[in-house]
Amino acid sequence: MADAPTLARHPSSNTDPAAGQPVIELEAVRKVYRTGTIEFEAVRNVSLVIHPGEYVAIMGPSGSGKSTLMNILGCLDVATSGRYLLAGEDVSDMDEDQLADVRNRHIGFVFQQFNLLPSLSALRNVELPLAFAAVPREERRRRGRLALERVGLGDRLTHRPNEMSGGQQQRVAVARALVSDPALVLADEPTGNLDSSATEDVLELFGELHAQGRTVVLITHEAEVAERAQRVIHIRDGAVASDGLTGGTR
């Protein structure tokens, strides 16, 4: 694997430079969508450094390229040009299997649409990342149960997604994101489909994940959601418009 390059510390990062290697380093990343002959630059020349343990909110109007950026960060999509180092490793050097492994072991995803498999119970949904990591079945059950207990759904193990409320489903998704104990949690508008009390529950969980030292990157367009983070990056037309600390360091 590639050696970690020495990188300039991001000016607005509040993390101690002694914290070591950044989790995320984007250098002049561009993403161009091609639809027929029409090209559309959804991410323009974004450079960004996120250090371990940061809680970052990404804000911006609809269509500004937030999700596109998040998908690149999550190795779900590849940048058209530029460099992306994840924990010091250049993602563009990796093949599909290595990327799958990175997603599996280092990244936990939470989506706006929950993305649970309807035919599986809550527990089986949460176990899924561990199954891909070939964790033995017993161990998987145990860790899946623990994760569900942590999100307050210890009594909903055998429920199917359609037997649960939106808030509960999103908590299952959070349990799935944390079950493999990833360093980085990425959430794309995780509260976009939730009412205010469910939003509060889920944000509480992200706060806990951050408190445990995980790096959390969360997309939102709600100001009160962004307030929970330590750092807010505003995106406009695919470029970083502003990047700064919030008052609230919770």
Add this chain to the structure above:
Amino acid sequence: MTWSDILANSWDAIRSHKMRSALTSLGILIGIAAVVLTVGLGQGAQQKVSNQLNALGGNLLIVSPGSSTTGGVRGGFGSASTLTMADATALSSPVAAPNIGGVAPILQATSKELDNGSTNWTTTVVGTTSSWLSVRGRTLASGRFISDADQASAAAVTVLASSTASQLFGPVNPVGQYVTISGTPYQVIGVLASAGSDSTTNLDDQAIMPFSTVSQRIVGGTNRTSVQTIYVKAASASQLAGAYQETQTILQNRHATSSSSTTDFSITTQQSVLSTTSSVDSTLTTLLMGAAALALLVGGIGVMNIMLVSVKERTREIGLRKALGGTPTTIRRQFLSEASMLGLTGGLLGVAGGVGGALILPHFISNPITISVPWVLISIAVAIVIGVGFGVYPAVRAARLSPIDALRSE
């Protein structure tokens, strides 16, 4: 992901889409059942033919009176036939006919009532000579067969076929007992071993007597040396052509005929029976096989279609699996194992259906159906190959999708 996880996943997916899975399996089921039944029908027909041929006795030529153009008219009771006992004797000469291994002249009388006290049974009385047993490929269950001495003296003796014997004597061994025909007693000297039946005759229901006994005591009439049929057995299978030649030459010489238009006898070979039946058979089998292959192909395309739809329907699921760490290999394996499970299920049910049909159908149609184990195994293998084969393309397509494209699809 381990194989057991992949299999468990596939099983879940199959169960949670019951209708779709059922339709997929149905396609294969029909194809496989068709193959099993078709092959069974073909083999059953073949079996039937070979049973008939075996019953006839191997390497057999059948000489009938009448020209081949008039189609072998049989001499009736007492009416003069163009074949005689002397013809049969001439054919038996090892010098003139070295390729002929045995000759059995036949004179038979149908619907004769045999009595044993108050028990009676109506059957066919067959008059022949001592060589009949080897020519027809039969064996004795008990007693002895008619001898040359019986023939010479027109002895009042008979050898009963097995079911005739049991009809008249029940479980008692009839050897040494007497049956009466039109008031004349005939001593039972032997009982034939069972040979089953062919399409035209019950081989186990007849009474064999010396030729002379039948012609003099049973049939009577004007020409007491007339023969209805002569069975000629070649010394070996390779000598059948030679035996045919010899039979033809000897009879033409004896009957002073040389051209086919004046020939007053006809020779049927077992070979000609065999080739007509088996050519009819193989056309039928080819036709049926074609239909079965078509059914399989249609079933397979159905499977592929449903797998393609399934991949489309489950694109988001595939994207999610990839996002959570599923590798292309895992995704591919999952779809492959789903497809082969459906194939296997359809195949097993198809075999069950085919075997069930093979058990039920013969009650409604006259054809026997033979289930062959190798073919059953082959069709199960074919079902899996179809499942996998037609599952490969959708699985590869599914595995190729980028996680985000898959996740974003609606």
